[in-house]
Amino acid sequence: MRHVITLLVENEFGVLTRIAGLFSGRGFNIESLCVAETLDPTVSTMTIVTRGDDQILEQVLKQLNKLISVIKVVDLIEKDFVEREMVLVKVTATSETREEILRVVDIFRGKVVDVGAKTYTIEVTGDEKKINALLSLLKPLGVKELVRTGRVAMIRGSKITTEPGS
Amino acid sequence: MKKTGSQIIVESLKKEGVETIFNYPGGAVLPLFDELQSAPFKQVLVRHEQAAVHAADGYSRATGRVGVVIVTSGPGATNTVTGIATAFMDSVPMVIITGQVPTLLIGNDAFQEADIIGITRPCTKHNYLVKDVKDLARTIKEAFYVARSGRPGPVLIDLPKDVQAESAEFKYPEKVSIRGYQPTYEGHVGQIQRAVKLVMKSKKPVLYVGGGIISSNASKELTLFAEKLGIPVTMTLMGLGSIPGNNPLSLGMLGMHGTYWANMAVMESDLLIAIGSRFDDRVTGKIEAFAPQAKIIHIDIDPTSISKNVRVDLPIVGDCKHVLSKILSFLEEEDVGTFRAGLEKWHHQIDKFRAVHSMNYEQREIIKPQYVIEKIFELTKGDAIISTEVGQNQMWTAQYFPFLRPRTLLTSGGLGTMGYGFPAAMGAQVAFPNKLVIDISGDGSFQMNSQELATVVQYRLPVKVAILNNGYLGMVRQWQEFFYGKRYASVSLEGISPDFVKLAEAYGAVGLRATKPEDVVPTLKKAFSTPEPVIIDFEIDPEENVYPMVPAGEPLNQMRLV
Numbered sequence: 001m002r003h004v005i006t007l008l009v010e011n012e013f014g015v016l017t018r019i020a021g022l023f024s025g026r027g028f029n030i031e032s033l034c035v036a037e038t039l040d041p042t043v044s045t046m047t048i049v050t051r052g053d054d055q056i057l058e059q060v061l062k063q064l065n066k067l068i069s070v071i072k073v074v075d076l077i078e079k080d081f082v083e084r085e086m087v088l089v090k091v092t093a094t095s096e097t098r099e100e101i102l103r104v105v106d107i108f109r110g111k112v113v114d115v116g117a118k119t120y121t122i123e124v125t126g127d128e129k130k131i132n133a134l135l136s137l138l139k140p141l142g143v144k145e146l147v148r149t150g151r152v153a154m155i156r157g158s159k160i161t162t163e164p165g166s
Numbered sequence: 167m168k169k170t171g172s173q174i175i176v177e178s179l180k181k182e183g184v185e186t187i188f189n190y191p192g193g194a195v196l197p198l199f200d201e202l203q204s205a206p207f208k209q210v211l212v213r214h215e216q217a218a219v220h221a222a223d224g225y226s227r228a229t230g231r232v233g234v235v236i237v238t239s240g241p242g243a244t245n246t247v248t249g250i251a252t253a254f255m256d257s258v259p260m261v262i263i264t265g266q267v268p269t270l271l272i273g274n275d276a277f278q279e280a281d282i283i284g285i286t287r288p289c290t291k292h293n294y295l296v297k298d299v300k301d302l303a304r305t306i307k308e309a310f311y312v313a314r315s316g317r318p319g320p321v322l323i324d325l326p327k328d329v330q331a332e333s334a335e336f337k338y339p340e341k342v343s344i345r346g347y348q349p350t351y352e353g354h355v356g357q358i359q360r361a362v363k364l365v366m367k368s369k370k371p372v373l374y375v376g377g378g379i380i381s382s383n384a385s386k387e388l389t390l391f392a393e394k395l396g397i398p399v400t401m402t403l404m405g406l407g408s409i410p411g412n413n414p415l416s417l418g419m420l421g422m423h424g425t426y427w428a429n430m431a432v433m434e435s436d437l438l439i440a441i442g443s444r445f446d447d448r449v450t451g452k453i454e455a456f457a458p459q460a461k462i463i464h465i466d467i468d469p470t471s472i473s474k475n476v477r478v479d480l481p482i483v484g485d486c487k488h489v490l491s492k493i494l495s496f497l498e499e500e501d502v503g504t505f506r507a508g509l510e511k512w513h514h515q516i517d518k519f520r521a522v523h524s525m526n527y528e529q530r531e532i533i534k535p536q537y538v539i540e541k542i543f544e545l546t547k548g549d550a551i552i553s554t555e556v557g558q559n560q561m562w563t564a565q566y567f568p569f570l571r572p573r574t575l576l577t578s579g580g581l582g583t584m585g586y587g588f589p590a591a592m593g594a595q596v597a598f599p600n601k602l603v604i605d606i607s608g609d610g611s612f613q614m615n616s617q618e619l620a621t622v623v624q625y626r627l628p629v630k631v632a633i634l635n636n637g638y639l640g641m642v643r644q645w646q647e648f649f650y651g652k653r654y655a656s657v658s659l660e661g662i663s664p665d666f667v668k669l670a671e672a673y674g675a676v677g678l679r680a681t682k683p684e685d686v687v688p689t690l691k692k693a694f695s696t697p698e699p700v701i702i703d704f705e706i707d708p709e710e711n712v713y714p715m716v717p718a719g720e721p722l723n724q725m726r727l728v
Contacts, residue, residue, distance in 0.1 A: 010346065014283065014295070021288060062470040068292040068312060071346040 002031075003057055004083060004153050006161050007046040007064065008072040011037060015069045019046065022063050028052050032085070032150035043071065045161075047152050074161050076153050083153040086125045088113070089135070092142030093120045101141055108134045119144060169336040171299045171329045172201035175263070178306040179207065181338045184234050186210065186225060186596055188218040192238020193278060194265030197330035202236070210596055210625060213617040215242050217589035219249020220615070223258050224576045224590025228551055229597045230383065232313050233260040239267055240278030243324075244285065248583060250320045251289040255580025256404060257381055259318035261309050262290075268328040269297055283324050291319030299332040304339050311342040316349030317468040318381055349467060353484030353492060361439075361463050361480055362496045366505055368437035368461075370512045371397045374420065374449075377404030377579070378442015378466060378486045385409065385572045387490035388441065394497060396506045398516055400428040402443050403564055404579040411548075411568025417516070418568075421449040422716050423561040426524035429714075429722040431516050432457050440464045442486045445475040446580070447718075455721035465489050524714050524727045525565060532707040533683050535559070535634040539566040541686050542604060542632065545694060550602040551594045553577065553587040555611030557641035559634050561712045563606045585614025588631060592618055595627040602630070602694060609635040609663050619673035622699040630693050631701045633666055636708045644711050648726075660708070670701035679703045 009015045016035065023030055031049040038045050050057070057075075064073045076083075091101055093115075101120055105112060110124035124134055128151070135143070155161050169177065175198060179187070186208045191199045202209065212218040215237045222233030233253075237246055243264040253260050267276040283295050292312050294305045302325075309321040365371060379388050389409045392399050399409050400417040409416055417428035432438065438460040443449070450456040453475060464471075464478040465486060472481045482489055529537045539562055542550075552567060553576035554560040560577055569575050576594060578586040591605040605612075612633050622629050637660035646654050667677030676698050680689040686704070693700040714725040 014287075017284070018287060025288065059470065059474060066468070066470055068344060068347045 001054055002049065002051050002077070004076040004081070004151065005048045005050065005061070005064075006074045006076055006153060007048065007070055008038070009044050009046055010069040010071065011042050011044040012069065015044075018067050018069060019048075019064065022060055022067075023050065026056060026060065028056075028060065032148070034150040034152050047150070049151050076155065080156045081153050082156055083127050083151050084125055085128070085131060085151045086123065086149045087131055087134075088147045089122045089124070089138060089143055090145040091120050091122060091138055092118060092144055094118070097141045101138070104134065104137050110134070167336060168333045170197070170201070170331055170333050171302055171325070172198045172331070174299070174302045174334065174336050175306065175325075175330075176201050176205045177336060178303055178338055179234065182232070182306070182310045184232075187234045187236055188212055188221045188225070188593065189236040190215050190218055190238065190242060192242045192265060194239035194267055194327045195236065195325075195330070197327065198236065198263075198265065198325070208596065210621065212589070213620050214615065215245035216249050216585070217592075217615050217618045217621070219246045219260070219262065220252065220583075220586050220589035221593030221596070222260055223249060223253045223586075224553060224593030225597050226258050226260055226593075227576045227590070228573055228594035230573065232310055233258070233593070235260065235262045237262070237264055238278065239265040239282070240280045242278075243282035244280050247285060247289065250286055250322065252578050252581045252583045252586060253320040254289045254291065256578065257318050257377060258320065259313040260320040261306075261313055262320060262322045264322060264324050265330075266295070266324045266326040269326045270328070272326065282322065286322050289320075290322045293322040293324065295324045296329055297326065299329050299334040302329065302334070303336060307339045308342050308344060312344070312347065316347070350483050351467070351485040351488050353465065353482040353489040355492070357480060357482045358489060358492050359496060361482060362493055362500065364437060364461060364463060364480060365395070365439065366500050369508060370435045370515075371395075371437040371439060371509075372417075372431050372435040373397050373399040373439045373441065374402075374432065374443055375399060375405045375408050375441045376402040376443025379405055379408040380572045382442065382467070382486040383572070384442070384487035384490050387487055387494060389413070391490055391494060391497075394494070394502060396509050396513070397439070398431055398513070400424070400432065402446070402449055402579070403560075403577060405443060406564060406575050407569035407572040410570045412570065416568070419564050420722070421446075422451065422718070423565065423712050423714065424716075425565070426522050426714055426725060426727065427516060427519035429716065429725060430519040432460075433721070433723045434515065435460045438462045440466075441490070442466060444471040447475075450475065451716045451720055451722040451724075522727075524725070527710075529683055531683070533680065533686060533704055535562050535636070535704070535706045535710055536566045537683065538632060538634060538686055538704050538706070539563055539606065541690055542606070543567050545687070545690055546602055546604075548574075550574070550604055551576065551591070551598065553591040553594065553603070553605045555587040555605070555607045556582045556584045557608055557611060557639065558636075558644065558710075558712050559606050559608040559611065559640075561641070562634070565712075584611040588612060588615050588629070589618050591629045591631070592622055592627055595622070595629050596625070599627075604630045604632060607631050607633045608640060609633055609637065609659055609666075610639040612666075613663065616669065619670065619675055619699070619701075623674040627699060628697055629699050633701065633703050634706050635663070635666070635703050636706050636710065637661070637663070638708060641712070643709075647709070647711070648717070666701050666703040670699075675699040675701060677701050677703070679705070681705045
């Protein structure tokens with residue numbers, strides 16, 4: 001099953017390897033990972049998307065909690081949450097496809113952030129489904145390169161994930 | 167006042183109440199050793215860094231204090247890894263300080279550089295690289311706190327050479343606050359009440375206790391609890407000594423080489439009360455068939471131990487001692503008399519299990535290892551600190567030496583480290599110079615750290631080593647006999663080991679040998695009355711096996727008895 005895990009960690013060197021080690025040691029692949037500072041510069045948020053056996057993942061979550069540098073662990077899959085990621089896509093743009101690309105970008109509320117002689121670079125934000133849908137439309141038009149940020153996620157409503165100890 | 171990094175370490179160790187350090191110098195710790203030379207610690211120079219860690223480990227297990235090790239960078243640091251992993255698996259509190267190349271050279275493949283932080287990340291409770299001398303005092307304070315609190319474990323501090331020489335204002339922090347680390351000591355009261363109810367409803371309860379009882383010093387509470395309700399107790403290897411082995415309620419050890427009655431009691435029980443134990447595969451056998459009729463209560467300070475291997479009906483996260491005290495106070499309101507009367511049938515059933523002859527050997531013309539261990543117990547009346555190596559010597563000790571007190575057995579349970587016992591005994595002897603400390607060893611294991619003979623002679627540590635010499639790596643041979651058609655591969659040491667008596671003498675220790683059963687007692691008596699380190703070479707039956715045995719992956723009630 002797919003899990004979206006949000007972690008609050010100490011913003012210091014070595015934390016990422018401690019966390020990654022718990023996944024790699026059990027043969028779990030990290031599908032996406034996103035790390036950045038929070039409002040408190042001594043704390044970082046990590047969003048990890050992974051798939052695996054629920055019982056083993058429960059053990060991984062406990063082990064994550066046990067790490068001295070980890071302040072908080074939340075498995076968002078048990079909650080109602082919003083999830084976004086951004087992609088940059090470089091698409092081949094010919095005289096025949098330019099119009100079509102722009103239409104698709106428009107429908108997906110994306111932006112063209114760079115225009116080259118034969119390419120458009122497009123920026124789109126959304127959840128996994130939306131990004132995948134966009135890509136399935138752009139692929140036949142000629143995707144040259146693709147960079148995804150990995151997912152970030154947040155609980156809906158007034159509850160706060162990033163409050164230590166909440 | 168400003169102090170150098172090295173001075174800060176010495177001052178901080180003093181503040182932590184450190185008395186003894188096991189160490190080995192080298193290039194990257196020269197500034198620190200320069201300061202240690204006049205420091206008020208008892209310092210033991212070992213002959214190999216692995217032994218320094220095992221010695222600190224033995225010191226820690228015997229005393230309950232944090233063991234301290236200081237070694238150099240590179241090979242000095244990597245040599246500690248087996249010792250650290252051993253302590254990590256058995257939750258032993260330790261602080262290991264390793265030298266490191268100067269900060270500017272880190273990552274440059276400098277001479278004697280090793281990424282010891284990377285290497286020990288999975289086998290320490292936590293580790294620190296100190297890059298700024300200003301962080302040093304706080305780091306040491308945290309390291310000791312992390313090592314001894316919660317589920318204890320080894321913590322490593324990697325210290326670049328330049329940081330040892332630089333200066334900073336020294337102020338030792340009063341308190342530690344780590345927002346990501348707040349161990350739970352008090353169990354959830356509601357859960358504890360539910361546990362008491364569950365216990366009072368049970369008809370065939372068994373207490374299954376482990377090293378958590380020893381490390382939280384909960385022996386007294388456990389014994390009170392067991393005796394108050396009349397509940398039989400089985401112990402893991404790490405838990406031996408939790409209640410006296412000669413207490414009528416003790417079933418001895420359970421698991422692969424556990425007693426017949428302990429394993430049968432677990433398999434027949436309707437309630438298993440696991441305290442400070444972790445359902446290791448050597449304990450449970452085939453996990454699906456483990457304690458099939460039992461509800462399980464699991465008390466442990468480490469939430470990751472709970473429901474890791476078996477589904478638990480009632481988990482309580484907390485310190486064994488705290489939770490047991492709470493349970494005892496709730497028992498005041500229960501009808502203990504009726505409960506005890508209700509257990510009569512259960513005790514009767516267990517007596518029947520006890521009547522099955524499963525722990526018997528015949529002492530004929532060749533010395534039996536079990537006989538040696540029984541005689542060690544008789545002569546010492548159990549008043550000794552016993553360490554073991556790993557393999558048959560370890561299992562026979564667990565079976566035939568009824569440990570009467572906690573912290574009297576030092577053995578590598580989780581990692582199963584051969585070569586652990588001798589340096590661990592050495593560490594315990596440093597802590598208790600007047601106690602009898604005996605390493606029950608094998609001819610294979612002893613050779614994994616025999617260089618420490620030089621250390622015990624140098625520091626006049628009168629450790630006794632009883633080598634059960636069967637000329638084999640015995641436990642591996644036993645498995646090859648049972649499961650690999652007696653095809654003995656790389657297990658024979660017959661005729662190729664050194665003469666252990668001469669080896670002892672070469673180092674300046676005393677060497678004794680016993681070749682006949684009637685030699686055993688006089689030789690032991692002579693060893694125990696010798697005020698120097700003694701190696702005793704017992705020539706034992708070469709193909710004696712450890713019984714009972716549950717083959718790996720079989721249910722606990724599938725025991726080979728002879």
